[in-house]
Structure formats: structure tokens, C-alpha cells
Amino acid sequence: MDEALFAAIAVGVTIGATAVFIGGGVLKARASASRRLAGLRETRSEVLERGFSERAVAPMFQGVGRFFMRWTPQGWGERVEKRLMIAGWSPRVDASSWAAIRVLMIIFGVLLAVYVNGQLEGSSRLAGVVGSLAIGVLGPEAILTRRVDERKGAMQRDLPDVIDLLVISVEAGLGFEGALGRVVQNVPGELSDEFSRMLQETRVGVSRNQALRSLADRTDVDDLNTFIMALTQADAFGVSISRMLRVQADEMRVRRRLRAQERAFAAPVKMTFPLVLCIFPGIFVVLLGPAAIQITESIL
Numbered sequence: 001m002d003e004a005l006f007a008a009i010a011v012g013v014t015i016g017a018t019a020v021f022i023g024g025g026v027l028k029a030r031a032s033a034s035r036r037l038a039g040l041r042e043t044r045s046e047v048l049e050r051g052f053s054e055r056a057v058a059p060m061f062q063g064v065g066r067f068f069m070r071w072t073p074q075g076w077g078e079r080v081e082k083r084l085m086i087a088g089w090s091p092r093v094d095a096s097s098w099a100a101i102r103v104l105m106i107i108f109g110v111l112l113a114v115y116v117n118g119q120l121e122g123s124s125r126l127a128g129v130v131g132s133l134a135i136g137v138l139g140p141e142a143i144l145t146r147r148v149d150e151r152k153g154a155m156q157r158d159l160p161d162v163i164d165l166l167v168i169s170v171e172a173g174l175g176f177e178g179a180l181g182r183v184v185q186n187v188p189g190e191l192s193d194e195f196s197r198m199l200q201e202t203r204v205g206v207s208r209n210q211a212l213r214s215l216a217d218r219t220d221v222d223d224l225n226t227f228i229m230a231l232t233q234a235d236a237f238g239v240s241i242s243r244m245l246r247v248q249a250d251e252m253r254v255r256r257r258l259r260a261q262e263r264a265f266a267a268p269v270k271m272t273f274p275l276v277l278c279i280f281p282g283i284f285v286v287l288l289g290p291a292a293i294q295i296t297e298s299i300l
Contacts, residue, residue: 065096068103086220087147109136155191155221160252167245
């Protein structure tokens, strides 16, 4: 069992390191392609100076992913691209790269299942085989889902504080873009990174409304979507930004308090199953065990 666990961990670490290595190569390869499209020709020496992952591994990896993309359901690539963007992994990992990673993990799960099947015996063999296959088939999707939920949760937690800082900055005399720049400087996190990207888009000529819509597409956070809609409507109808931000700040604090109350009310329900399955049996053994022993001895 120890050897199987060690082999699984070793192979998993190897695949993870390979994915990071290939992801860096994919990102650099895309940057090189963008430079070529912009008309910046590369000499042979510059091509040879690029890393091995960018020159050979990344194109091969993307080719394998595009090959397997032919058998994916219609619309699967767009959905994966959306989730990867929300998770913050785009453009390092695209749909074709993710398809190749899924195939590699399935192969890894099958090999691990074969190995575990030869090492274990009895009822643990079936559990080990099923677990190995589940790791290979469902593992990447579970990791991506967890990353999406964590990133959306982090942005949702930071949003009330960010809006409060925006209110203070705007009421102090800064413009909206200047207030966003102050937020990016003083509040690190996923949400600040997205606001920084939005500011960069506006500085290169993208309109504020388009940049806000792109921000909503990249994040997919309900509270942030509501805030962006309010900003868009304020621009359209000429409403004061400071007044709108003050109203949004009050609403965000109310929503945060309601979510905290909802979690507090749900805690007793979630504690029922651990109590019934883990704590109550031990209490029953302690309380009823001596009486059961005495009854058994008196009968015998």
C-alpha cells in the first residue's frame, strides 16, 4: 500500500510539473506568435534562444489537444475556455491544452489502477481501482471547479472593502479611474488584479462600458455583476458616481451580513450528520455499555 501511494504521488507530481512546464511554453509561444503577427520578424538565432518548452513541447502539446478536441461535444471548448478564464488560468492554459491534460490524467488513472490492482488484495483492491480511475477521470475537473469557486469567493469577499475604498477615494476628489488605481495599489488580491487589467484596457482605447463587460465575463461573480450594471446605468443616465458608490457600498455590507447569517443558520443542519454518525454512537457505548454488560452477565 505504501509503495502504491508513493508511486501515485510521484506520478501526480510529475504530471503537475509537466503541466506547469508546458503551460509556460504555451504562454511564451503565444507571445511569440503575437510578435510575428505584429510584423516583428525573428531571426534564426532568436528562435534558437527560446526555451525547449516553447519551441518543441508546447506546439506538440497543443497539437495533441486539438486532435482530441475533435471528439469533444459541441460547445465544450467554449465552456472550458470560460471556466479557465474565471479560474485565472487563461491564457496559460487553453481548451486544447486542457483536453490534452485530461487525456494524460485518464491514462495516468488507468496505469495507476493497473498498478494498484496488482498490489492490493481483497475488498481494498476494488476501492483502490475505483479511486485510481476517479483520480484520473474526475481529478482535473474537480481541481478546476475548486479553483473557480475559491477565486469567485475571494473576489466576493473583497468586493465590499473595495467599494468602501472607492467611495472614500471618489468623495476625496479622485476620478473613478484614479480611485480604481488607488484600490489596485492598496488592496492586493484577485479582484484588484482584474481591476488592474480593466484599467489597462481603458488606457489602450477600450471604452469603460466595454471594459466593464469584459470584467464581468472574466469573473462571473453575482455581486460584481450587479455593481458593474449599476456603474453602466450611472454612466448612461448621468447619475453621480459618488452617490451610486455609496448606495452600492451599503447594499454590499447588507448582503455580506445576510450571507454570514445564512451560514450561521445552516451550521446546525450541517452538524446533524457528524453528530449522528460519529459522536452519538460513542456516547451510547459509554452510557449503555456497562448496563448491557451487566444485563448479559445476569442472563448468562
